[in-house]
Amino acid sequence: MEEKVPFVRVTRRQDFKKSSVWMIRILAFVIALVLGCFVFLLCGVSPLQAYAEIVKGAFGKMTGIRQTVKIMIPLLGTALALAPCFKMKYWNIGAEGQITMGAIGAAFFAINFHDKLPGAVLLAVMALAAMILGGLWSAVPAFFKSKWGTNETLFTLMLNYIAIGIVAWLQGGPWEGKEGSQIVPNFASNAILPKIGGIYCGWIIVLALVFFMYFYMNRTKHGYEIAVLGDSENTARYAGMDVTKVIVRTALISGAISGLVGFMLASGANQTIYSGIAANNGFTAITVAWLSQLNPFAMVLISALLAGLSKGSSSLKTAMGVPGSISDIITGIILLCLLGCEFFINYRLVFRHKEEKNV
Amino acid sequence: MKKLFSTLLSATMILTLAGCSNGGNTSASTGTEDKTYTVGMVCIGNAEMAYDRNFYNAADAAKEILADKGINIEWKYTYDHPEGDPVAADCTEFGEDGAIAVFLNSYGMENAMLTVAGDYPETVFASLTNEGSKSDDLDNTVNAFPSIFEGRYLTGIAAGMKLNEMIENGEITEDEAVLGYVGAYTYAEVVSGYTSFYLGAKSVCPSAKMLVEFIGSWGDPAMEATTAEHLIDQGAVVISQHSDSTTPATKCQEKGVYHIGYNIDMSDVAPEASIVSSTIDWTNYFVYVIETIVNGGTVDQDYMNHGLKDGDIKLTALNESVAAAGTAEAIEAAKQDIVDGKLHVFDTSTFTVDGKEVTEAYLDMNADFTPDDVNAISDGYYHESVYKSAPNFDLRIDGITLVNEAY
Numbered sequence: 001m002e003e004k005v006p007f008v009r010v011t012r013r014q015d016f017k018k019s020s021v022w023m024i025r026i027l028a029f030v031i032a033l034v035l036g037c038f039v040f041l042l043c044g045v046s047p048l049q050a051y052a053e054i055v056k057g058a059f060g061k062m063t064g065i066r067q068t069v070k071i072m073i074p075l076l077g078t079a080l081a082l083a084p085c086f087k088m089k090y091w092n093i094g095a096e097g098q099i100t101m102g103a104i105g106a107a108f109f110a111i112n113f114h115d116k117l118p119g120a121v122l123l124a125v126m127a128l129a130a131m132i133l134g135g136l137w138s139a140v141p142a143f144f145k146s147k148w149g150t151n152e153t154l155f156t157l158m159l160n161y162i163a164i165g166i167v168a169w170l171q172g173g174p175w176e177g178k179e180g181s182q183i184v185p186n187f188a189s190n191a192i193l194p195k196i197g198g199i200y201c202g203w204i205i206v207l208a209l210v211f212f213m214y215f216y217m218n219r220t221k222h223g224y225e226i227a228v229l230g231d232s233e234n235t236a237r238y239a240g241m242d243v244t245k246v247i248v249r250t251a252l253i254s255g256a257i258s259g260l261v262g263f264m265l266a267s268g269a270n271q272t273i274y275s276g277i278a279a280n281n282g283f284t285a286i287t288v289a290w291l292s293q294l295n296p297f298a299m300v301l302i303s304a305l306l307a308g309l310s311k312g313s314s315s316l317k318t319a320m321g322v323p324g325s326i327s328d329i330i331t332g333i334i335l336l337c338l339l340g341c342e343f344f345i346n347y348r349l350v351f352r353h354k355e356e357k358n359v
Numbered sequence: 360m361k362k363l364f365s366t367l368l369s370a371t372m373i374l375t376l377a378g379c380s381n382g383g384n385t386s387a388s389t390g391t392e393d394k395t396y397t398v399g400m401v402c403i404g405n406a407e408m409a410y411d412r413n414f415y416n417a418a419d420a421a422k423e424i425l426a427d428k429g430i431n432i433e434w435k436y437t438y439d440h441p442e443g444d445p446v447a448a449d450c451t452e453f454g455e456d457g458a459i460a461v462f463l464n465s466y467g468m469e470n471a472m473l474t475v476a477g478d479y480p481e482t483v484f485a486s487l488t489n490e491g492s493k494s495d496d497l498d499n500t501v502n503a504f505p506s507i508f509e510g511r512y513l514t515g516i517a518a519g520m521k522l523n524e525m526i527e528n529g530e531i532t533e534d535e536a537v538l539g540y541v542g543a544y545t546y547a548e549v550v551s552g553y554t555s556f557y558l559g560a561k562s563v564c565p566s567a568k569m570l571v572e573f574i575g576s577w578g579d580p581a582m583e584a585t586t587a588e589h590l591i592d593q594g595a596v597v598i599s600q601h602s603d604s605t606t607p608a609t610k611c612q613e614k615g616v617y618h619i620g621y622n623i624d625m626s627d628v629a630p631e632a633s634i635v636s637s638t639i640d641w642t643n644y645f646v647y648v649i650e651t652i653v654n655g656g657t658v659d660q661d662y663m664n665h666g667l668k669d670g671d672i673k674l675t676a677l678n679e680s681v682a683a684a685g686t687a688e689a690i691e692a693a694k695q696d697i698v699d700g701k702l703h704v705f706d707t708s709t710f711t712v713d714g715k716e717v718t719e720a721y722l723d724m725n726a727d728f729t730p731d732d733v734n735a736i737s738d739g740y741y742h743e744s745v746y747k748s749a750p751n752f753d754l755r756i757d758g759i760t761l762v763n764e765a766y
Contacts, residue, residue: 063455067448172544177728178490179753180546185491185728186470269444271474274467276443311448318435318452324405 005352013348021345028341032334039329045322054330057315058308064315066198070269072307073202074099074261074278078285079292079299080206080213081257084250087217087294088230094141094156096282097163098134098255100275102262104167105129107184107273110191110266111175119190126191127263134259135252137163142251146244160282168275175273186271193268200268207300209257214296226250258282291338309334395431398649399453401446401472403465405438409623410578410603414464414641421645430653446471454479459652462487462645476500483658485648487641488548490749493661494726501658503644504748506666508555509697510637511599512704513667513674513690514619515559517634517682518597521617522564524683531596538569539595541586541607543577545764549601551743551750555704556599556619557759562709563689570595572762578603584610591616593762597634608633617681624675634682635690636675643671663748668698705741710756717741722751 016024037047058068078095085092106126113122141155170184177185193200217223225246229236236243261281266273288306292298313327400418404411418434425432435458437449446468453461454475461482463472466489476484476497484500486492492500522536538560540553557569570590574582584606587598591614599619600607608629611618618629620636644662651658665671677687696702707717720741724732735742735751743752755761 061455063451067451070444070448178547178723179728180544180549181466182544182546183467183470186473265444269447270471272470274442274470279443279445314437314445314448315452318399318437318449318456324438 028337032337036330054312058312068311074281076303077206077261079288082289091153096278097160098258099262099278100163101137102130102134102259103266105133106263106266110187114188130259130263131256135256138255139252146247202264210296397458399458399461417641420642442467503662505671506744509666510672511555512559515556519560519563520683533566539590539598540571541600542573547753548750551752580604580606626678703740
């Protein structure tokens with residue numbers, strides 16, 4: 001009997017108070033910073049100076065803050081898009097492709113209709129086209145999953161590469177500027193999102209989305225259906241919910257929001273389209289969504305943290321000559337510690353001899 | 360999965376730590392002069408890449424030349440940003456830092472730069488090897504592209520001499536004098552490059568033919584090697600390239616054929632194959648831009664017509680052990696003729712398109728992507744990099760076969 005008990009096993013725990021949970025997370029962050037010190041020391045850079053440079057670069061000056069917000073917009077927007085899918089335990093890792101398809105939809109109208117439509121109408125049409133394309137790109141794997149039980153993780157992942165491939169073709173083909181250049185020229189001025197406070201107005205759109213998503217997830221029938229389905233598909237069926245409809249609808253909304261992010265990236269941040277336009281936001285947003293426990297307001301903080309790290313570390317590269325890979329390591333360590341501590345919040349390790357004592 | 364990914368990422372990066380030296384701290388000591396100007400460079404790659412190294416070397420050289428003139432500068436670099444928003448962020452950062460000039464070392468960066476350059480009118484943004492900045496309505500965005508086709512032509516002569524030697528030795532017949540060329544895309548810059556190379560070879564070896572195969576990328580080591588091998592299989596005995604790595608050279612060495620390089624000297628990796636390389640030396644341009652700004656002048660919107668005569672285009676040391684006898688003299692003579700204006704690379708009497716001599720080839724000068732503005736052909740030659748710096752020769756001349764045209 002005793003031989004069957006493993007040396008260490010994992011059991012679920014729910015005994016932490018909310019305050020201590022946050023203490024653990026802060027502690028994990030501090031540990032990450034301390035680990036980061038060693039990396040800087042290895043590289044011959046003063047850790048304090050380096051951290052100060054990161055903070056200064058990200059939040060020190062108005063332009064730094066603007067740049068941080070610019071990085072934050074697509075990250076937050078995509079995390080919000082993923083929230084309902086993850087709540088439903090539908091593993092949509094295709095946000096990258098849905099963003100890219102959104103950008104294609106927006107770019108189509110920016111390129112072909114900029115001289116036919118006035119600015120406000122053009123932007124609205126671009127946004128709508130982006131949401132439709134992004135939504136469809138997401139709804140297809142959801143439909144296949146609910147009808148035939150295909151694996152949505154693989155399906156959405158594969159669709160990313162197809163979307164990126166389509167842009168690569170477009171930028172070397174129909175939308176190419178100078179022949180052979182593989183570059184789509186910048187959009188006309190009426191196809192570009194206006195700036196508010198020195199940053200393209202996407203930040204207002206995502207802030208509105210934060211409230212929308214909170215309301216949608218917590219105060220609507222849809223949100224309730226998503227939560228029930230996420231906990232147990234059988235319960236959802238038993239309660240008379242149309243599971244196929246809920247899955248497809250949720251994926252459609254998620255993809256549409258990702259598509260909207262694609263529109264903002266094309267029209268606001270880049271003012272053109274290229275195959276790397278999603279710039280990994282679709283994947284980094286998964287981290288944001290998880291770290292925030294799918295809470296839209298927490299997503300604002302987490303995406304600000306990640307965007308600040310990204311902006312700060314790029315300043316660090318320029319200011320102190322630290323190689324880019326070092327900043328990536330620091331970001332990696334922080335993410336690892338933050339995600340890792342969630343494990344210890346939710347589970348405890350039980351060692352064999354301890355158990356014997358308990359008995 | 361994300362966690363695992365982060366761990367792996369961290370682990371691999373820690374391993375690469377060994378390579379991180381204490382670079383970039385050399386500027387703090389120069390406190391003797393009154394002012395040190397900041398100059399930025401946005402790099403598509405990093406110090407590991409041959410392409411970028413060519414720029415760092417020029418930047419260092421320019422810094423020294425300027426110091427002798429009493430102008431102290433400090434270079435700041437950003438790395439691995441080929442295009443898109445990161446490039447715009449770099450430009451913003453440099454603009455905020457009060458950089459007097461920012462050089463963008465790859466043509467894909469121009470779009471992103473143009474979205475922010477207007478915010479920093481005091482900073483000159485130089486989009487190297489592209490052509491949108493000169494024709495936009497911003498005064499502080501400029502273009503530059505030295506006349507690399509002149510260098511390509513000279514290396515073509517080296518290739519042609521090698522073909523002649525092989526014909527004389529009976530290794531190949533006149534009909535088997537086939538050159539191969541690994542191209543990036545069917546972009547005018549590439550077309551201009553391979554055509555000038557071919558014309559150089561043809562000027563000494565009239566029976567020379569050339570095969571060009573495109574890889575659909577500016578740099579892809581594996582693909583470049585495969586393509587070189589494919590060209591060799593089709594009979595090419597001297598290969599050149601318009602792509603970023605050295606794998607075509609090493610493949611030539613392995614297969615026992617010869618190679619003409621680009622950007623850097625490749626004779627260290629392929630000592631038995633590499634004959635010579637052509638390269639752009641950016642030193643003059645960096646000095647020109649920075650000196651002009653410091654002295655309160657206006658930087659030219661486009662840096663045209665700077666080639667062999669100014670030292671902006673150079674050849675690397677000729678690998679005498681591989682080159683045919685008399686190559687150095689032939690190159691030197693042609694170089695002198697080009698410098699004196701006696702020889703034009705794209706002399707329309709030396710090539711035909713569909714069997715006919717060409718008299719018209721229009722350029723796009725107003726960035727509407729329609730080539731209808733200026734006829735580049737006059738006085739019996741195509742005026743490459745005269746009306747604008749970016750290469751524009753886009754004719755498909757006889758004697759060159761494109762193996763694929765998908766890119």
